[in-house]
Amino acid sequence: MAKIVATTGNSAMAYAMKQINPDVCAAYPITPSTQVMEEFSKYVADGVVNTNLVTVESEHSAMSACIGAAAAGGRVLTATSANGMALMWEMLYIAAGMRLPIVMALVNRALSAPINIHCDHSDSFGARDSGWIQLYSENAQEAYDNLIQAVRISEHPDVRLPVMVCQDGFIISHSIERMEYLEDDEVRKFIGDYKPMYALLDIDKPVTLGSLDLQDYYIEHKRQEAEAMKLATPVITAVAKDFEKMTGRAYGLFETYHLDDAEVGIVAVNSAAGTIKEIIDQYRRKGIKVGLLKPRLYRPFPTEAYVKALGHLKAITVLDRVDSFGAMAGPLMLEVRAALYDLPKRPVTIGKIYGLGGRDLEESHCQYVIDELVQIAASGKYRELCEYITVRE
């Protein structure tokens, strides 16, 4: 039986971690994800989980300890944000390269400098090439649901890759929403027992992990990693189906909102989608056919599915809450635009950089985006390929 609660995104993630009850959690708290670890360490202190909580001296050590524990054969979780994840950088690649199923609760926050503790996606989007699967969450419910599903995805024999579950710092992490919790035993049953493929503590099957891998094998192992990412897409869909059976909450590779019959569309991850849906309703009432695609996945990037969902549009604006300085546009925009390139009649696709450092995406910004899309659809021409919005000009 589901339990209905009013809680924050951070508490929801901490509660999911409690229900997952990992063998090891190594973390170094950082704003805005601090509350995740604060609450999880209470669960450890109260003895409601069996987790060995390793309090370390930095995020680099946190991810290192997670890697060690996962290599030993444990189920491992951690939580971090922004500069904390940046300090984990080299270890992120090592976790993925060693094919260790570690799950991270990532509360998205801007990277310094200037110092800022509020939301943008420069942390996770920066780690797009690290080999981690990335799941995005619009609200606390999705963050909770994604975290539970992440365990199954990450540990699937075809995948064996670490997964980060992203939610927006403060906007979601610190806001109280209505949401539904599963029962502990439902979660335990859903995730099942973890069977490591290679475990250093399995003395009957001795293995060496993390050995030198030069010109003769490194690329073979990277090819395997690429394959695992490819195989992750159907696994993510299958896990979502099982999750829906249990909860009635449907997940896929992305969510669409009024997209099927739309002429123009917006693509945006995480909490911005909530605001955009509101404004779409406004425009729909006026008879303007606008829709939304909210990616759940950035890595792997399910190209075919995105093309199928977006291909019929006349014009698309992709919103990036991150800049790739000096690039043609934001990272999500570039990938969406490239994905559509092979279509014989492709939508005009432009990008906006918005909301850096926690700047709000307001109603007027969404209206600006949709008004422009309508013009582009009519003329087939755009003014600027990528521009900043939500900024004082």
Next chain:
Amino acid sequence: MFKLKNWKEVPIGGAVDQPGSAMENKTGSWRVERPVWNSEKCIHCLRCWVYCPDMSVNTLDGKITGINYDYCKGCGICAQVCPEKVKAITMQPEQ
């Protein structure tokens, strides 16, 4: 030389699941000097065996029996540590 495996054949993540499998990879081919051991001079103090970084000094029942050229890299440490008054190992250029 052993056959290199393709990406579908190797364990994932660079795991080495066969203990001692480094034996398959004979690393002695790039040696430029080889240690030559003189069984008559040797006093079996085992210093060379202790110091060899590649475990390439063969022993049997506590006595040196020779050098394993499949893995010896020719570093010369064994010749260096052999006691001054014995010098049972000499380094000679590979042909």
